Amino acid sequence: MFPFSFEWIWDMGHMVFHGGLWYALSIMGLGLTYCIIKAAVDTAKGKGGYHH
Template sequence: MFPFAFEWVNDPVHFVFMGSVYTVLILLVIILHYCGIRGFLDWLCKKEDHNDH
């Protein structure tokens, strides 16, 4: 089924389901990249003033 199997299915349930899956996956990827890039920038700027958790 699209987009996994490159086949488009005209079905509202399908849109909601796959839409939710992709929203979640994209959000997770964005969060990971955001943290990675921010961490990298902090490290470049030698910013070491984070509070310990």
């Protein structure tokens, strides 16, 4: 999974596979972080309720 495991090879397969993986994980992580931080800021600001 990481370049420091001994079976790791810097070949096309590893780059494409793990590129896709980390891309997806980053989007999820960043998205979630954004939501949490914004929610904390909104709460601190005491924003009014939304209606979904």
